[in-house]
Amino acid sequence: MADNQPVCGPCVSKGLCGGKGMLTLKEGAWTSNPLAIQVLGICSALAVTNKLENSIVMGIALIFVGVFSNLFVSLLRNVTPHRIRMIAEVAIIATFVILFDQFLKAFYWDMSKQLGPYVGLIITNCIIMGRAEAFALQNPPILSMVDGFANGFGYAVVLAIIGFFRELLGSGEVLGIKLLSESWYTPNQLMILAPGAFFALGIVIAIFNAIKGPEPEEEKK
């Protein structure tokens, strides 16, 4: 692990991780946003976004798990036997997911009940697993943490956008505060139900892609 140091050595003088930090941050949160561009991990994104509050907590959970699992996968990357690296990744991810779940159960019981199994299911979230496998295994710890944060943040922002509109249109409220009076707005139940989540996610993906413009080179895949 001695080779970690030189890579991140010039952090202080040249910005985060020798300038790579900003790029990583931008990639995760914007140019290859896990939800809006790569369309990964949409299961939980569809399930918990019927309220903004749930979406925010889920986003925080993903940032937390992303940052710490990437950190530890990266720290251990040179000692982990190649054959069992995925098992090791899952063990690390699962540990942080369960820690977060226990924390919610102890201190935010109602939230924990509303999110139901979806916190636990972060273990199998392809964003987290994907970042561990594709990034943390090849990069130094601090940069991996940045990557975990960027992807978690990218996920959280999209979730919050969807959650905001679903709650606003579906129940006329945002964070439980009535914004659209029932006197002239009939809450659209569809937005609370699963199909509404598909519409909302589809529209968000379309908008993201429209702003970002077409893929410059179509060499991947």
Next chain:
Amino acid sequence: MKGNNAYTLFYAAALGTVCSLLLTAASSFTAPYKEANREAEIKLNILNVLQVPYPEGATAQELVEVFKANVVQETKGELELYRFVPKAGAEGQETIGVAFEGPGLWGTIKGFLALAPDMRTIRGVTFYEQEETPGLGGEIAADWFRDQFKGKKIVDEKGNVGITIRSGGAKGGINEVDAITGATMTCDKVEAMLDEISEKIVQESGK
């Protein structure tokens, strides 16, 4: 060295041990909080079914306080009763809650039955723990299903004890409610557990 089996085994064991130690520590640290939350949740269910007024957004501790101040727990034979007697001038009406449970289609169903002081008239019913199929059997927890029970009796005109959950629609009997379409199994099981508890209530309260 990274490729050999002994090392792989050692690594897996070490990682597993560290992770499980961490989780054990976290679990035992949060255990008392989780326990308190669970207890408050059960109390909250009782308060709801007995229609005891409590401040909105009350914390776990406040709920336990309200519960202590308003609800008296008593045992009658096999039955565990929760009696709510409103203080003079306070809102609410005297109601007795009885806990029941039984097997559902997928897992245990637990709930409370709230009765008027005559021990025959239903004030409400809740199913606070159930794993029935969402959208079908899971509808037992929905307001439309539970609200049907309000005002029904646990004994019909002829003195037969029990509730009838009738598929095809209730025919207006004093102990009949509509079944849930597509959830016959769940309805049968719920009916069975309500019959069982009704039987016990009738035995314990005489006649």
